[in-house]
Amino acid sequence: MRALVAAGLVLTVAACSSPEPGGNAPSKAPAPQGLKVEEVAAGFEHGWDIGFLKDGGMLVTERPARIKLVKNGQVTPVDIDLKDVQVRGEGGLMGLVVHPDGQRFTACYNTARDVRLVTFRLDGTKATKTKDLLTGMPSNPSGRHSGCRPTLAPDGTMYVATGDIAQGRNPQDRTNLGGKVLRIDPETGEGAKDNPFAGSTNANERRIFTYGHRNVQGVVFRPDSDQAFSSEHGPDVDDEVNLLKKGGNYGWDPSKGGTQGGYDEDVPMTDLQRFPDAVEAVWSSGSPTEAICQAAFWNGKLAITALKGSKLMLFTLDSAGKVQNVAIPEELNDKYGRLRAARTAPDGSLYLTTSNGNNDKLLRLTGDV
Numbered sequence: 001m002r003a004l005v006a007a008g009l010v011l012t013v014a015a016c017s018s019p020e021p022g023g024n025a026p027s028k029a030p031a032p033q034g035l036k037v038e039e040v041a042a043g044f045e046h047g048w049d050i051g052f053l054k055d056g057g058m059l060v061t062e063r064p065a066r067i068k069l070v071k072n073g074q075v076t077p078v079d080i081d082l083k084d085v086q087v088r089g090e091g092g093l094m095g096l097v098v099h100p101d102g103q104r105f106t107a108c109y110n111t112a113r114d115v116r117l118v119t120f121r122l123d124g125t126k127a128t129k130t131k132d133l134l135t136g137m138p139s140n141p142s143g144r145h146s147g148c149r150p151t152l153a154p155d156g157t158m159y160v161a162t163g164d165i166a167q168g169r170n171p172q173d174r175t176n177l178g179g180k181v182l183r184i185d186p187e188t189g190e191g192a193k194d195n196p197f198a199g200s201t202n203a204n205e206r207r208i209f210t211y212g213h214r215n216v217q218g219v220v221f222r223p224d225s226d227q228a229f230s231s232e233h234g235p236d237v238d239d240e241v242n243l244l245k246k247g248g249n250y251g252w253d254p255s256k257g258g259t260q261g262g263y264d265e266d267v268p269m270t271d272l273q274r275f276p277d278a279v280e281a282v283w284s285s286g287s288p289t290e291a292i293c294q295a296a297f298w299n300g301k302l303a304i305t306a307l308k309g310s311k312l313m314l315f316t317l318d319s320a321g322k323v324q325n326v327a328i329p330e331e332l333n334d335k336y337g338r339l340r341a342a343r344t345a346p347d348g349s350l351y352l353t354t355s356n357g358n359n360d361k362l363l364r365l366t367g368d369v
Contacts, residue, residue, distance in 0.1 A: 029316060029325035035367040037331050040351070041075050044068065044360035047353030049095045049149060049294070050343040054102035059122075060341075060353065060362060061107060063092035069125055070362060080120065080127040086110045090163075091143025097150045097158070099186065106133055106186065108148040108160070115139045115148050117160065117189065134189035136204075138178040140165040145178075145215040145233075149294065153228070154221055158186040159209065161216035161230060168255030168263045171212050174205045179252065181219060181230055181244060183209035196247030210242075212250040212278065214269065218294035218342070219244070220302070227321050229282075231295040231304050235265040239292045240281035241304065243321040251278030283315065283323045296342040298350040299369045301327075305339035305352060312339060312352070314369055327369075336361065 046063035053059065057071035059078065065085035067078040085093050091110035098105045099119075105127075106119045115137035120127040139146065145163035153159055164170040164179030171179030174197065183192045184207050191198060191206030200206050215233040222229065228244040242250055251270035254263045270278050285292070290309030295302060302315040302323075311334065314327040332339065332352075340355035350365040 027325050029314075029327040031327045031329050032314070032367065032369040035329050035331050035365060035369065038364040038366070039361055040364050041068075041070050041073070041362040042359055043075065044353065044362065046092075046355050046357055047341060047360045047362060048093065048355070049097075050341050050351050050353065050362070051096045051098035051105055052343070052345055053098060053122075058351070058362075059096060059098065059105060061093050061096045063087065063094065063355075065093045065109070067093070067096075067107075067127070076125050078122070078125055078127050081129065082109070084111050086112050086139075086143075088141070089143030091115075091139065091146040094146065095149030095151075095161075097152055100152070104130065106150055106158070108150055110139050110143060110146055113139070115146055115162070115165075117150060132189075133186070134160070134182075134184060134207075136177065137162055138165045138167065138170060138176060140167070147178075147216060149216075149218050151219050151221075152186065153183070156186070157192045158184050159219045159228065160184065161219050162213075163215040164213065164252070164254075166263050168253075168260055169258060171214065171252045172249075172255070172257075174200075174208055174211055175202045177204050177207065179211065179213045179215075180208050181210045181213065181216060182207045209246060210244050210248045210250060210279075212248075212252050212275070213242075214252045217292065218304075220295040220297055222302075222317075222321070223297055229295055229302060229321070231292045232269075233291060234269050234285065234289050237285070237287045237289060238269040238281075239285040239289045240269055241283040241292070241295070241302070241315065241323070242279065243282050245279055248279040249275055249277065250281075251275045282317075282321055283326075293340045293355075294342040296344045296350060298344050298365070299348070301369050303342055303350060303369075305342045307338040307340060307355060310334045310337050310339065312342075312365075329369075332365075336363065 051059040117133040147163035160182040291307035337356040341353040
């Protein structure tokens with residue numbers, strides 16, 4: 001049954017379970033009932049991330065180097081200089097995080113030379129660059145495996161999910177920022193003082209929190225816990241949800257210890273033969289992959305969007321972070337196409353973006369899950 005609500009299009013559909021994902025996924029769970037999906041705004045092109053402002057507005061990044069301000073149902077382009085953004089393939093303007101002061105935000109994007117984090121100050125609908133927070137993250141000219149999403153942690157540090165740019169040596173090279181989860185000071189871009197390799201003489205290594213990743217799409221922090229989770233693209237198998245452990249190696253090594261000159265995607269996502277101490281995923285998709293994207297905690301569940309899978313996945317976790325079951329809300333299962341961004345709003349609702357490339361939408365989810 002569908003109901004139309006004047007404030008926006010809201011679907012209230014009796015939901016059913018979707019087939020269980022493959023791999024080491026746990027049992028499927030009944031999909032939540034009464035989930036409401038509101039179309040807040042439309043007309044975006046590859047909406048990539050969402051940032052919430054103190055006045056109730058939202059910033060939405062678009063991969064083709066645009067930022068839109070959404071407030072009171074109105075969508076206004078932000079006046080910002082993004083001429084140095086290189087938009088190609090998977091690359092362009094990507095993640096964004098709003099700083100606690102509500103005036104600054106840091107965005108991540110490809111240039112002709114690198115992937116970088118840049119901080120801007122917002123005044124109304126105009127944004128002015130204040131600093132290059134972190135430069136030198138590797139970039140593939142094709143844009144492949146660019147990452148890149150910043151998120152502020154409860155302790156005030158900034159975590160940055162990066163891709164390996166499809167270069168085989170990057171994930172295991174701790175002097176290279178590709179294929180990592182970084183943890184940095186949001187004011188200086190330097191590694192946090194208590195990072196696992198804080199004593200290194202190499203500045204890049206000091207920034208690393210975890211390594212051995214392929215193409216991390218997001219990091220999220222579990223409320224009232226010290227747990228952080230990442231969502232990561234696999235090759236043709238094994239998208240992964242990982243519980244991040246300080247200094248952990250997550251086992252992706254398409255260079256086979258530097259013996260392979262290209263990018264061998266037939267290696268395991270977590271290669272326990274080469275790295276017996278590698279951290280195993282708490283969930284993997286098996287085959288086929290879903291192309292999971294950003295993660296957010298919502299009503300106690302770990303909510304993760306899927307691009308290829310065109311769905312939202314709701315993971316129930318135990319206290320140790322182990323996945324107990326996965327539910328697929330029917331209201332979003334292949335109804336809006338590719339889903340990318342996922343951010344929990346201050347009011348507790350969940351905001352998503354579609355990423356189909358034409359008339360993409362900003363969606364708001366409410367209801368018990």
